Amino acid sequence: MIYTIMTYRYYDEWGPQEYRTVGYYPTLEEAREAVETNACDINEDGYYPYAIIEDVRPGLYGSAGSNPIFFEWKDGGYKEVKEPEEFAQLTSFTMG
Numbered sequence: 717m718i719y720t721i722m723t724y725r726y727y728d729e730w731g732p733q734e735y736r737t738v739g740y741y742p743t744l745e746e747a748r749e750a751v752e753t754n755a756c757d758i759n760e761d762g763y764y765p766y767a768i769i770e771d772v773r774p775g776l777y778g779s780a781g782s783n784p785i786f787f788e789w790k791d792g793g794y795k796e797v798k799e800p801e802e803f804a805q806l807t808s809f810t811m812g
Contacts, residue, residue, distance in 0.1 A: 719747035720810035723764035737810045765789040770810045779808040
């Protein structure tokens with residue numbers, strides 16, 4: 717399993733918009749640290765105020781049924797937040 721990181725600009729009823737998957741890590745701890753420390757300025761100086769970490773299993777559609785972790789840029793850093801209501805029926809945010 718890998719942990720992918722996606723940043724995005726805003727969301728609507730269709731899910732994240734203006735997004736990019738910026739990378740992945742072999743452990744959740746490494747992925748979380750990268751997001752929480754804004755490694756390599758993944759926030760891009762405010763352009764991407766939201767981020768998702770998603771666990772992805774090997775194979776096709778490996779992120780289906782994942783356990784995404786959501787973040788929002790607040791007070792100078794990414795902070796974990798509750799899943800937006802608009803995303804309740806969505807899956808496979810970062811890959812597939």
